[in-house]
Amino acid sequence: MSIESPLSPAVYIVGAGPGDPDLLTVKAQKLLAKADVIVFADSLVPPQILDGVRPDAEVIPTAEKTLEEILPILIDRVRSSKSVVRLHSGDPCLYSAIQEQMQALFDADIPFEIVPGISAYQLAAARLRVEFTVPGLVQSIILTRMSGRTQVPDAEELSSLAAHRSTLCLYLSARHVETAQQKLLQHYPTDMPVAICFRLGWEDEKIRLVPLSQMAEATQKENLLRTTLYVISPALNAATVPYSSHGINLEARSRLYDPGHDRLFKRNSDCP
Ligand SMILES: C[S@@+](CC[C@H](N)C(=O)[O-])C[C@H]1O[C@@H](n2cnc3c(N)ncnc32)[C@H](O)[C@@H]1O
Known part of the structure; x- marks a missing residue:
């Protein structure tokens, strides 16, 4: 999709990806290069992401601001005929508190558009060099979090989600890691691999692959x-990464590229 030049006055809610500027989408890069105003979550978006913005762009960090302070900025700038990029980490559809921003923009008759980004769980899979859905082993991914200031509904309690033994990606939970570990151990075995992915895509990125029984201890030991x-997943047994002693143990394989798999079905079945 081409981007008009100059941008129309609107709020562009853009996913910045996990931190590495090379993982911005082309559309995000183009919008950042053209926007009059950039409003960004500075605690989760590293400054390098802003390298390509216009020298005269107004750049507004929001880590210290409330929603009541942020909304008038977005609305006033667009009413002054400016284009605004509202930059969120990862993909905006996950834990970005955009619903209330979009509702307020809609109520104020301010045009807005969403541009997706790469979420942290996707870069985790890439760094770990694993597939989170391995046939015969695991075919579902749960993206969830522990309750914090935002309560998780009772029906999504971590121990009940753990019962599925799927690939489980746990956001926003490091400060509750001991409780998380206890809840996960109600259903996953003690030696289930866990990838602790710290600041993926940032300069101080760290990834540790440990058994579930050491998830809390390893997190706290290295702060x-x-x-x-x-990421808690049986698929991590196949990780070929230097982060642990886990070796290749991958017996399952996808039927999609299996020589015995009928090509006619291949075209129409798993991967339309
Ligand atoms: C407010 S949420 C934003 C999630 C974001 N929208 C996404 O799609 O990745 C912040 C949480 O996402 C995860 N996260 C975001 N960026 C990360 C990164 N670069 N490395 C590891 N975890 C990250 C962490 O669990 C962090 O506590």
């Missing part, structure tokens, strides 16, 4: 508390 994603 991997701020901006950490946990």
Whole structure:
């Protein structure tokens, strides 16, 4: 999709990806290069992401601001005929508090558009060099979090989600890691691999692959508390990464590229 030049006055809610500027989408890059105003979550978006913005762009960090302070900025700038990029980490559809921003923009008759980004769980899979859906082993991914200031509904309680033994990506939970570990251990075995993914795509990125029984201890030992994603998955047994002693143990394989798999079905079945 081409981007008009100059941008129309509107709010562009843009996913910045996990931190590495090379993982911005082309559309995000183009919008950042053209926008009059950039309003960004500075605690989760590293400054390098803004390298390509116009020298005269107004750049407004929001880590210290409330929603009541942010909304008038977005609305006033667009009413002054400016284009605004509202930059969120990862993909805006996950834990970005955009619903209330979009409702307020809609109510104020301000045009807005969403541009997706790469979420932390996707970069985790890439760094770990694993597929989170391995046939015969695991075919579902759960993206969830522990309750914090935002309560998780009772029906989504971590121990009940753990019962599925799926690939489980746990956001926003490092400060509650001991409780998370206890809840996960109600259903996953103690030696289930866990990837502790700290600040993926940032210069101080760290990834540790440990058994579930050591998830809390390993997090606390290295203080991997701020901006950490946990991936709990049987698929991690296949990780060919230097982060642990886990070796290749992949017996399952996809039927999609199996020589015995009928090509006619291949075209129409798993991968339309
Ligand atoms: C407010 S949420 C934003 C999630 C974001 N929208 C996404 O799609 O990745 C912040 C949480 O996402 C995870 N996260 C975001 N960026 C990360 C990164 N670069 N490395 C590891 N975890 C990250 C962490 O669990 C962090 O506590």
